[in-house]
Amino acid sequence: MPHLSRIKPYALHLLITGVGILMLYPVLWMIASSFKPTTEIFTQSGLWPSRFTLEHYHNGWFGLRNIEFGRFFVNSFFLCVIAVGGTVISSSMAAFAFARIEFPLRRFWFALMLGTFMLPGHVTLIPQYTIFHEMGWVDTFLPLTVPKFFADAFYVFLMVQFIRGIPRELDESAAIDGCGWFKLYIRIILPLALPAIMTTAIFTFMATWDDFFGQLIYLSDIKKFTVPLGLRLFLDSTGNSNWGAVFAMSVLSVIPSFIVYFAGQKYFTEGIATTGLKG
């Protein structure tokens, strides 16, 4: 990279920090506002509350009749855990087959899989909905969990790329030691593909946590609502009257994403750089 040598490093730091603060200001302001008395939210653009209050968190958590926000968190976590488990298991299995086992039509299936990459979900949406409707699965968690056990093309591709980088000699020595395909997959490939698996797990968690569309069309019973649905319901029912509580619940709703992001950051940036996921 040509160094912008005439710009002093500290000026560059200042510029980058300045732009960063400007970008993050709305988020910081939302966090700050969730602790401010209601009147200040609309009059103050600053961050520091004159009086620090937790009332918005209380009002938000118990803000909907007959149901607490905690329920939505439990539901969202449940979906995420199943989705991560299902995606990791099924996608790594397919990736292992594509990367390591010779079988007829392998290239054909792989090409077909790549072909579905760019396919907008809209095209399969209505028939999928019809299938789940016929099976009586609408308004259950099943349409949001069962499909995760059938592997995701993107993650299969990611893991195939990774597994191809694992030396083949390991397979051969494992075969000499009497390892079958299953043992090879469990004992050798899975542990060595851990970075790709972590990337898959993290992205799947994020995508499921934020999946508004799928949850919107399949869930209608408020007891099954997830965090995004709960938040939207809360916004609609309180309207503009209670921004403090809406902000408080919004802040809570993004905390899991933050935790997962910071815990798995190493895998995250690698994953984005190699796949271009998450726009």
Next chain:
Amino acid sequence: MQRYKTYMAGYAFLLPWLIGFLALTLGPIIASMYLSFTQYDLLTAPKWVGLANYKTMFTDDFRLTDSVQVTFKYVLLSVPLKLAFALLLAILLNQGLRMLHFYRTIYYIPSLLGGSVAISVLWKQVFDQDGLFNRMLGVFGIEGPAWISNPHYAVYSLVGLSVWQFGSVMIIFLAGLKQVPQELYEAATVDGAGILRKFARITLPLLTPVIFFNLTITLIQSFQTFTKAFVISGGTGGPINSTLLYSLYLYMKGFTFMEMGYASAMAWLLLAIIAVFTGVLFLTSRFWVFYSDGGK
């Protein structure tokens, strides 16, 4: 014998994906094609109507025309802006600065949160008539409009929200910038090339594969944007269809009005639009994408 065992193993491991592919992708693609020629409300059997849905789409659905226009506006504004910001910041961050890791983390946060309902909720308040943004403008004596409730501006609040999330694109650019060989710059310096010249002659050409990649991915994603428009407009696409992104209208047709045959036809139109855009990108790429290994 051994060979067949290997075949069996291959298909055993592939089975979950294969079932999913046939039952949840390939089957539905074919079904969706069929449904697009029918009138279907989920409760009664689909009724064959031939090309009627497509005919309505092209001649008789003014909301669809609005929706396509809004979507084009959204995509054609947000994609280039997002890429430009991402590239600019990636270049600034790639100056051998300390704390790169920290900055990268900070700039990624909007991308991390951007898809959530929470951020759309926040956006709705920030760009309200008396929201944070206008109050900030007020400090400089500027009186901003009601960004979200004014049909002339509403789409720009969606564009802004999309551009704001340039972090993930930036990270891909950063990875690309790291691949540019330093010797090229050193040689150029010896030849007396300035910063802009180096950028235009070295950085930009070597980065074209990454630009191509980012452009394609961002374009495809942008055409499918849903959550922002849904939350910010309260599920209506208003005011006056000004935030009626294609996905939102498709959702309304399919799940609010239960016109599922029509929604299927809309899905195919979306696929066609995306295919045309990406097709043009791919076809023109050999004129502007430069592969240093000669292209493979």
